[in-house]
Structure formats: structure tokens, C-alpha cells
Amino acid sequence: HHVQLSPEKLVQALCQADDVDAQMSQLVQLFELSESERRLRHLLVTLFQEVFSEFFPGCAILPFGSSVNGFDIHGCDLDLFLDLEKTKTFQASAKGPQGAQAEEGAGPDSDSEDSILSDIDLTTATVPEVLELVAAVLRKCVPGVHNVQVVHSARRPVVKFCHKDSGLLGDISINNRLALCNTRFLQLCTEADERVRPLVYALRYWAKQQALAGNPFGGGPLLNNYALTLLVLFFLQTRSPPALPTLAQLRELTGDKDQAIVDGWDCSFPQDVSQLEPSANTESLCSLLAEFFRVFGDHDFAGCVISLQEGRALPLPSFLLSEVGAKLKLGPFNVQDPFELSHNVAANVNEKIAQRFQHCCRDGAKYCRSLQYQRKSSKGKAWGLVRLFQPGVPEAGELGPDGLLITIPFMLMALSPGSRQQLCQARDFRRCWFDKVCAAITFVLKDVLKCSCMGPAGEPLGQEPTEQNGGEQPRSDERGSLAVSPAKKRPRVEGPAPEEEESVSWSCAVWHRVWMGRRRVRRQLRHLGSPQPDTEQEAGSLEVEEKVSEAIIQQEGDSLGAEPLLRFTACARVGGGQEDTRTLLYFTPAPQQGPLFQDFYHFLQGFLPRMVERYVGRAAWGRQ
Template sequence: MAGEGEEGGGLLEGSALLGDVESLPRGGFRCRLCHVTVANQPSLDDHLRGKKHQRLENLRTVRQTQERRSVFVSGFRKGTPASELSSYFQAFGEVANVVMDKDKGVYAIVELQSEAVLEKVLAEPQHSLGGQRLRVKPREKKDFKYNPPRKQGAAKREQLSPEKLAQNLCQADDVDAQMSLMVRLFEFSESERRLRDLLVTLFQEVFLEFFPGSAILPFGSSVNGFDVSGCDLDLFLDLEKTKSFQASAKAPNIPQDGASPELDTHSEDSILSDIDLATTTVPEVLELIATVLKKCVPGVHRVQTVLSARRPVVKFCHKESGLRGDVSINNKLALCNTRFLQLCIEADERVRPLVYVVRHWAKQQALAGNPFGGGPLLNNYALTLLVLFFLQMRNPPVLPTVNHLKELSNADEQTTVDGWDCTFPKDSSRLDPSGNKENLCSLLAEFFREFEDYDFAGCVISLREGRPLPRPSLLASEVSNKLKLGPFNLQDPFELSHNVSANVNEKTALRFQRCCRDAAKYCRSLQYQRKSTKGKIWGIVRLFQPGNPEAVATDGFVLNLPLKLSAGPPPPCELLNRAGDLHQAWFQKICAGVAFTLRDVLGCSCFETPQGCGEEAVSSGFQQPEEQIEVKMKLLSAGTKRPLDSEEGEGALSPSAKKSRTDASLPVGESTTWDCSAWQHVWLGRRRVRRQLRGTDLDPTTTENAGSLELEAKVSRLLSQQEGEATPTEPLLRFTVCAQATEAASGEPGPRVRLRFTPALEQAAAFQEFFHFLQGFLPRMVEQYLVSKT
């Protein structure tokens, strides 16, 4: 036994010198090399003697040996083959391998046979190839990282359609199970985590070559624990060590710790030879970063510097995966926010499911997210903080306040970033377990009840103190001059002068309260609390339907289009003398645009019906004769379409002619109804296909002349082809659309066309995502249609 202990101690000591073993609370250990956690010393000794650890140690040794005898080469002509570089360096000794930057072709890693050959290469004062002066320097040394293999069957995750989401959630046993399932359905797949880790590693390797000592640190949704498949990759480029290295290089007679000859920024090998990071402005550094991304990072394109953002960034897109992201250099507070959110997740397992559900609910209610640019909506960070604040206010609290976290911190954890106190424990084991035992079902219902009548404008929500601060007391504080107050005031937990919901206007704040009120009312019903025995939707599924969860199945989904008289061709001269006929003509044009968008752009079957927009029409809209369904199926399978430009097509899609009115008022009551079916998921993945088309076979001049109708129609066709070649026997969604002319509502300019979408009762949950897409898509397409008719 003594021999085993001594042997184990020796293994531990050797690995500890390499920084592999980390001691955990309560006597456990973690091997950083293998990503393995063990409970005690004997288990650790067994692991260190095991095949996996020994294999990775050998692999690390091989990689480090390769790095020590490799050089980074740039300056050669683009397209230079690896064989030409190999032939050049063989003059100094044997070359083991040459790895080229295949995507950009601007740099290479040359691995030499030995360190003696490396010394000969570096001793040469000047290298040139093909008349080009080469820049040669030792390869940057990097820490070895083990990436666990992807699990079997972890294929690329399919997009989760609303009907599949509803089906999966309805199969759960209770609301708590539904909410936990939401996390598993929306979080990163193993392959997506792997992709992001590889991209971060790639960025780190490239930026180290140009900014010695720099570090790429991911933050935000990718790492804070609230990841959703497809979210952006937010990166922070830390240049502090680079600035120190550059400062040390300016004083060559005074050696400093950490400086080395290869970090001499006055050398021609460095991109920093012509700039001084200490005096260079943020826009200039970001432009330099954008240049590195464009020319030196494989697979990155669409690089754009955005200086107008609150925190200026460089945006980019990864070509193969379509993943978007941005790089910032002055956002250290975001790193603290990220770790704070991670701490909250570690403190209580109920945090993640509650945040995922509230975020998705807000998105479906059009309260959060900005799919078409900026707007007065809540962002995901604001919604997350709102949930954390709610959990702080429970009795007893689920989460501690930021001030209480500061009291639990050690002296070495005192942190100040940009003048703000960001002190909190780094280890969640020091937090006492919450005495609150409420389940997820109860917490979600109480969340809506808490904020259904909340005075967001009259106070400031403070996570630091865990209570709402009255505005008068806040106005007397030192941060009042910078904190932008408005209808919705939610203070950042660390940057106290930042209102994370400052963009929210009064209309959105009131709508948030109204949606909370509707949700709270629904959560008191049995449909929320109990699983349906008849196969109907229940629990949180109804919360994800736009509008009142109780009324949406019968009232339908409403979309209002303004009756714009300047958006299309002039009406006939004989109609100009009568405003009623003028409005009627525009109503017909808008209806034609709606039908054209549904049928010709989105590929839905769309047939005008003689019924009106009353309740009888809604209830009977899906009672179609068998013969009518067969005719529609034949038309769809044959692919026949009547061109809208022809008189026959125009008349078929537009409302039937109506008697002209003698008065000058809007002909309220004019209506048209269509019976529609959607056959493919043409509302999912449009952005990706649109980007592909714009960069391939579409003629730019044709696209500009046709507006976006031709492009969007082609996107729908390609999505349909990708989903399946055969024509489906049953539509995905069946719904009626009723267009009705209405007077302007209070505070709205001019008359409008009210579109009411009524899905089949059993498809109300599945229809909500399609309607959410139509809210932004349909008005733009109708506008393009009217312009194309000029």
C-alpha cells in the first residue's frame, strides 16, 4: 500500500507540474488535459496511469515538439504551392511538412526536421522567394487542448418546426417536464459546440501570429449557459498583453519579464511594426482586425466594421456553416456578465428552463428579438435579467442579490472593470442552497403574475439590490446623469449607468404587461396545469401562440396593412372623383398582392371563396367538398399557375367587382376570403438560401429591377426542393385568410386592410410560427407587388 501511495504521489506531482490536475472542493480532482473529474486520490492515480491520459500526454509532447521546430512564413505570392516553399527551405536542412493556408493562401507553417535546422533558418538575415521578401519567424507556442470526440449519432440538428415542438412538448408528463424539455430541444447540439470551439481555436491561432500575447475570449449566449442553436458567436479580443509586449520592445536595453526576442514589434515580421496600440484609436484597431479577418482567417467572409454600435465591433460570417459573429476590443464588462449568468445557472437548476421558456414566449408574442433590424423590443439579455430579478424577489429567494454575492467573495476576487465593481464569487459551491422549493410550473405562473401590472416606468429594476428602486431616489444618485430612463427601466447588474431596455418604448412596455396579464390568466386554468387526455395542446404550448392563449384558437391571427395610396400605380381617371371608389380600387389591389404573395411567392395553394368574414365563414372555412380538394391537388401536382399579369389571373385573384359607392367614405365591410394550404416549410431557413442565391446565379440587375419578388419566389422553390421531391399528400397547414376594409383605429393614420388568418383548430399551435414570419414578410411583399405594377 505504501508503494502504491508513493507511486500515485509521484504521478500527481509530475502532472501537477504540467498544470494538468486541479483540486476541487470536498477532496475531488479534475484532469484539465482529459476533461475528467474523479472523486479521490486513488481514482486520480488510476486515471493518470490509464491509456487515455498517457495517449494524450504523448500527443501533447509530439505537438509541442512540432511547434518548437516550425516557422511561420508569410510574404510569398498568393497561390505559391507548398512544394515550392519546401524546396526553398530544404537548402537549410530537411523539411518534415508544410501546411498552407488553403483558403486565403497568404501564410504557411513549415515544420523542419530538427531544431538545428530551425536555428539555421532563423540565422539567415533575409529570405526571398520568387522575387518576394519572405517574413519568417518561430511559430507561436500554444497550450495543448484536447477536444473530446463527437458522440455517435450527433448529426446536424434539423430545424425545429412549430408543429414538432408542440408535439414533443405535449407528450411530456407535466409542465415541469415540458420546461426542462425546452432546454434540451433548443440548446446547442454536440456538433454545434464542436464547430464553435474549432472556430475559437482558429481565431486564436491566427490572431496570435499578428498580435503576440493576445487572447480570443468568447462571451454571451455561446458560453453563458443560455445557448440557442444558431445564435451569434460573440468574441472579445484581449490586447492587454500585446500592448505590454509592444511597450517592452521600445526599451531593448531594459529586459522585462515575459518579453522574448520573437515579440519585437519593430521587426518586419510583426503587423505591429507600423502602429502603436497604446495611442491608436478603437476604430483604427478594428479596421486592422477586419483586415486580418478578410485576408488571413480561412472560411471567413462578409467582414464589416460597425462603429455606430454601443460597443463597436467587427462582424463576420463563417462561409461553410453560415455562423455569424462579431469581435470587440472594449467589452470586458461582457465577460463579467457572462460569468455572472453562469454562476446563477450553477446556483439553481431551475434558472435555465425558466429563462428558455420566457424567452421563447416573448419571441412568439413579438415582444423580443429584432429579425428585421433595430426596434423597440426587448433583447434576450434583458429578458434573462428580468427572470433573475424575479427569482431574487421570491420568498424565500431562489437567487441571491449581487450585493450579497459581493459579501460572499474573498479578498482575491475583488474585481473592478472600467470603474465598475464586478466582485462576486467565482465558485458556486460557496453559495448556500435556496430554501425555495417551488416547482417550475408555479414559478412560471408567478412570473407572469408579478409583471402583469408592474410599474416599469415609475421605478428602476435593480439586480444589485434585488428590489425596484424608485426613480426620485435614483435621480439623486451619481449614476443618474448617465442612466437613460424610459418606459422600461432595467439596470445592468454591474454597469449601473446602463439601462439594458432603454430602447423599449411605451407601446411595447404596455403590450408586455398585457401579454403577462393574458398569460397569468391562462396559467390559472386546468389547460395549463394538467395534461390533456384528448390529445389537445396543453401546458406551455398555448403560451407560445401569439395573442391571448385562450382566444387565439377562435379569434384567429390578425395583421393590419395600411391603405397606402402612394405605394402603387395611379387608379383609373374615372375613379379619382369619388373617394369611396378610390379606396375600393386600392383595396382590390392590396388583396391581389396578398394572394400573389401567398400563392406565387410562398407556393401556397390559394383559392378565393364566396363566403364573407363572419363567424359562419370562419367556422365553415375548412368544410370543403371532396371534389374541390381533388381539383386543388391536381392543380398543385401539375404545377399549373395562371400568370398574375394576364387579365384572367388578375381577375381570379382580385376580389370580384363591387358596386361603386356614391359617398366619399371608406367602404367599410368590403371583404375577400381565401382558402389556403401551406405544403412546405418555406418560412424556415430563408435567410441562408437567400444569401446563397445572391452570391451565385441570380443576375444583380434582374434582382434590382424585380424588387425582391423574384428572389423570394426562387427561395421558396429551393426550400421546397430541399424538403422533399415528391408532392405531399396532405398540407402542413390549412387556414383561411379574410381581408376586410376597416376604418383607422384611434391614433393611426388613414384606413387599413385587416387580414384575419384562421387556422384549423387542431393546427393553431403549429400555425403561430408561420404567422410570426408573415407579420414581417407579407407587408413588404405586398408593397413590392404594388410597386411592380407601376
């Protein structure tokens, strides 16, 4: 079981490297699966193979995706393909031409196979039917696995499961043979050039930090890791001289035994990397990364289709006339699958994200031209990759209807619209307002909801809210464990910073289900305690809510595990427009805590703005 790498450790390790190339290699070492993590995955695959073979004779369980494609990171999911081709043949032959042999053929020692295979005819069964069967086998016969669930809605329906001891999450799919091919293709690319892994790891992490990729719940408008990886491979194909061959070139090199057609698509490429010609490209990792940003900062994503098959961007007009072009779903971001040519792997990306991707690339390119990127800081400042990895926050609306964004409105009830407008235009006022909201968020997360909060850089938060109301001001004692992300510290010396740079982040852990049953606890508390019906004391005040959390924690008992229930980062920033004083609070859950985090987030959507309003209203301006 692996503990996630903390952002502090990452920053520390990267700052100590000698140059950007070393930082990028370091990144792979920090993120990749350890030997023991790999062993566990291998053992699980073996266990699954054994169990499934009992029920589906001749089947094969084959891992694909990030566990095996060369881009693994700690805790990445385990994607499995259950190959039932041989089982189908077996079943068909057992039944004989008219199915007449079925009854007589059943020997006493093939009882278990028959009992489950006689329930279903694999050649005619639908995917959901087979998946339900797979789920039943998992539930009943695989020890140490729980939370088994069939997800029918995905583009590729899967059975999800969780390995209890390690917390490892996995998917089993049955109609996804192409994924085995593209997994092997990615693997081959990592074997062909040792720069591929560091570059992809760096860009995956960058994109995650910028909230451009890696949607925690799957779906949504963000780029997925597979699409982003293809984009990097395409970039390497288009260098001069090329750092990777195109698929068309690879096909030329393919021997007879490696010829493959899968689901009607030509998936031929050499399986053995020694059949590839070594690349003549000698660019450094440092310059490749900078070039990636430069190239895609100006790329017309909507106007063409990125083709790894040909290693060039295909202009839309002519592409649309082709047979596959007519079927491919176009969008603002078009990346053609290397094998399934009518599939746009980035079809889910929306306009806003596509634009922001471009914008972030331009920012990246600009930063990469600076000495701060190219040279190690002698004064211990963030340099190289570190600054590139400082989190960005998406705009409101970019995240789609399911986005994890809470907007805290600006509220000054006592002001006329005119003076309100005037105030909002004053920079200092907006800054002061933002600081108060941030202090309030800290208070609500730490004191009211009892989360533990840490900043990514481990730096203490500089701003204490001003105490104007004497003892009225709620206090947060362990303020030292809250921090501001270093990117977002305002450069006080150089004068006013651009507004977008103002943001504050929190790294939080939730140890108790403080979002559940609050109303009931609130009622109980009212019966037990304070008889005074003071409005300030009634349910919903900060103090009462603090007590409610305490009561829930007490009721839950000391079931405190070594690991929190949830981990997430919250990042607050001022809304975009000139007079926009809303605070946007963007949430990124740690990977793979889906449903539980969603519950918590839905609760926060209602709770947090209300509590912030109470805190700010009282601490800063008093109740009027």
C-alpha cells in the same frame, strides 16, 4: 450544421410532455446547442486564438454571450472578446522607454508580429483603428471565414464575420470586458439553481413569439435577450424566500481572489457556485412562470429602476439623487445592469413595447390561471406552454420606423364614404374582407413569388376565396401546404371572438432572388411575348408577375441549395379600431439573415399591397 427546429416539432414535443414542468425542461433540450455545435464553436475559438496570437502576441480570444452563458440556442451568434491587454504591455516593452529599441529589437523570427504591430500603437490607437486591423487579419489569415465587416455604429463597435461551412455568425469586440463578467454572472445563476434555465428559455421564446424581444437586426425598440434574462433573474431574487441571491449578497460571499473591478465597476462575486448557500425556495417551474406574468403584469416599469444589485425595484425619486442614478438613461422600461450601474439595459424599449409587454404579461397571467395551462389535454388539444407560445402580432406603429410591418389599406373604390363606413362596421363584412386579403397574400407569396409556404401548425387554411367571377379567379393549387396558426382559428361554436384574435400566419421559405431585377425581366418578356396591349396583360398584372418570377428562377439556374435563401413568418391581422379594416402584416425573419431579408422586405413593401389590390379587386368585386 444544425437545422432549425420547426414550430410543428416543437408543438408536438411539448404536447406530449406530462406537465408544464416537463414541458419547460423539454424546451431547454430542444433549443440548446448540441455537442457537435459546441465542438465547432470550440474549434473556431481555438483557430482564432492561434491566428491572432501570431499578430497580437499575448492576446486572448474569449467567448462570451449566449454561446457560453447557459442560454444558448441552435444557431445563436458567437460573441468573442479580443483581449489585447498583454499585447499592449508587450508592445510597450518592445519599444522601450523612448521607443529607441524598436528597430534593433526586431529579431528575424518576430517578423510577422512586427509587421502588423509596427503599423499601430495599441496604447494610443482608437477602437475603430484596431478593429480595422482585426478585420484585415480575419480577411487575410483565417480560413473558412467570410463577410468580414466592421460595424462602428453599435454601442459596442464590433467586427462581424460568418463561418462559411456552418453559417455561424460571430462578433469580435475589443472593449467589452464587462460582458465577460456579466456572462459569468448569468452562468453562475444557471449553476446555482436548475430552474433558471428552463424559466429563461420559456420566457425568451414567449417574448419572441409575442414580438416583444429579439430584434432580428439588433437595435430597435424591442427588449433584447440580455435585458429579458436580467428581468427573470431579478424576479427570482424577489421571490419569498428568494430563489437567487442579490449581487450585494454575492459580494459579501466573495473571497479575495475573486475581487474584481472592471472599468471602474465592482464586479466581485464568487466564481465557484459551491460558495453560494442553497436556496430555500421550492416553487415549481409551472407556478414560477405564472407568477412572473402576474408580477410584471402589474409592475410599474417607468416609475422605478429594477436593480439586481439590491434585488428590489428602486423608486425613481431617491434613485435619481444617487450618483449613478443621475447618469442612467431613463425610459418606459428601466433595468439596471448588474455591474455597470449607470447603464439601463432596456433604454431602447419604447412606450408601446413597454405597454404591450405589460399587456402580454396580463394575458399570460390570465391564461396561466386556466386549466388549459395547468393540465395536459387528453383530447390532444394545445395545452400548457403551447398556447402561451402562439404568436402575437404588434400594433401598427409599435415597431418604430424600421419595423417589419406592411399595412394593406382597405380599398373599395366604388363605394361612397357613407356606405363604406356602414360596411366596415359590420363584423361579417370585415371578416370577409380579411379572408380575401389573406387569400390574396397566399396567392402572391406562393404563386406569384414562388415561395414555399407552411403554417406553423401544419393545418390547412380553411377559407377558399369565393369564386364569383368564374374562371377569372386566380387559383392556388397547393393550398394544403398553407396553414393557419392554431391560436388564430376563430372559435366558431362559442360565437364571435374578440377582433384581436383574428390573425393568420404563414411560414415561408424563399429559394430564389425573385425580388431582384424584376423590371428588366418584365421588359424582356414584353419584347418576346404577347403582342396584345391588353391593359390586363401589361406589366404588373398577376399573370405577368408570375412569369417574371419564373423567368428569374430560370435565369438563376438550378442553383437550388439544400437550404432556402430566406425563411420568415408573416402574420396578418385586422387593424385595431372599430372601423379599421386595414390588414397589418407583420414579418419575422428567421434569425441571422439580416441584409438579404431587408432587401426582400423593402421589395415586398411596394409590391405586396399592389398585388393584393389586384387580386382582391378582381376576385371579389370585379373591376369597375
